[in-house]
Amino acid sequence: MDFGTSWQGSSLRENLERRGVSRRDFMKLCGGLAALFAYGVPEVPKAHAEEISTQAQEIADKLGAVEKPNVAWLQLQECTGCMESVLRSGGTTVEDLVLGMLSMNYNELVMAASGEAAEKALHDLNEQPHILVVNGSVPVDENGVFCMIGGKTAEQVLRDAAANATVILAVGACAVYGSVQAARPNPTGAVGVDEIIRDKPVINVSGCPPIGEVITATITYVLTHGTAPKVDAEGRPLFAYDQRIHDSCPRRAHFDAGQFVRSFDDAGARNGWCLYEVGCKGPSTFSPCPIIQWNLKSGWPIGAGHPCIGCTEKDFFDKFTPFYATLPHVVGVGVEASVEKLGWGLVGAAAAGAAVHAGITAVRKSRHREDEELLAAFGEPVPLPMPTVPGKETEQ
Secondary structure (H helix, E strand, O other): OOHHHHOOOOOHHHHHHHOOOOHHHHHHHHHHHHHHHHHOOOOOOHHHHHHHHHHHHHHHHHHHOOOOOEEEEEEOEOOOHHHHHHHOOOOOHHHHHHHHOOEEEEEOOOOOOOHHHHHHHHHHHHOOOEEEEEEOEEEOHHHHOOOEEOOEEHHHHHHHHHOOEEEEEEEOHHHHHOHHHHOOOOOOOEEOHHHOOOOOOEEEEOOOOOOHHHHHHHHHHHHHHOOOOOEOOOOOEHHHHOOEHHHHOOOHHHHHOOOEOOOOOOHHHHOOOEOHHHOOOHHHOEOOHHHHOEOOOOEOOHHHOOOOOOOOOOOHHHHOOOOOOOOOOOOOOOHHHHHHHHOHHHOOOOOHHHHHHHHHHHHHHHHHHHHHHHHHHHOOOOOOOOOOOOOOOOOO
16 A cells, blocks of 8 residues: 555645645645644534644644655554554545555555555565554563564564654554453463553553544644653543543433433433443443544444443553443442432321422432542543522522
8 A cells, every 4th residue: 555656746735736625625634634633523613612722823834834744553462453443434535535645554454455565565664754653562572473464573574664654553452552452361471552662652552443534633733743742641642532431421410410312222222321230341441432433424333322431541441341240339329229228108198299399409419429439540520510499599
């Protein structure tokens, strides 16, 4: 897959113009990227349109001036799902063209060359500065024999490719943490890229697979800014991984109301209730899934009725299995559940309203404290609104 022949001008903008991309379409792409980098959403918030416009112009100037970048895309111990996510992301024509303008002279999954020709392409690429993208974990047990490419271990292939790399992206749960291969008992000794490459920063784009637009946005950030984006404690870009799925989930109101799916064919499932009790790991998973989604916002796992399995988190396969078991210690008692616990049969009709209100208030306070203790490890806890009674002030 050599895109070198499609590069006919000195800059990316010049090449896009030759390919018929209008300035309007290019600026629309840059505006979406500016919104994603600044606010974690791919659409421009109306309240910040002017600010985003300025940032979009800056991105357009820098991205348009980029000269042909070289990219080595390694696939080590993995399933090719991450590359499939990029290829089938449903991105716009402009995004496809921007990626198409990369001189990606080595990618095992989609390149035409094989054997000695492929090895020569990688060797020649390694000799010059390049962006390195890695899918897949690195097996280190038994001298790395579990994954060999061209007679070399995956570790040696990675080290050779990283030597002259200007930026390194570990893309997907396998490259970031080792993923399923690293799950107990980890027979191959699988590790993530940053456990092998320690003399250079590694940007971790986690997920199994990550959203295609997050992968392309991270690459575009590097191209436009010439440096890595700000990252969290796990090395993930903050513009994409700075909030829990739980905080932006469209089913969050059902969680707060105590409306839970208890089996996949019950009335709650048909009504789109919260999936927490059938194993959703959204309360402890950082990812932009509910905001960006897949395939031009056409869907995502929870939207399709399946609980989040926490695939962007470290060691998720060991920490979160069995996947359909309830995440421990996250309090899931809400309004309806509280009423059920109190039991209408235990209170008189005249006292029912006051008793329910007092019970809800107590449960809310208790749950707020427990949520803070549990979720502190995953970021700022979300304040839970206190219920109100008409004509009275909210109880504190």
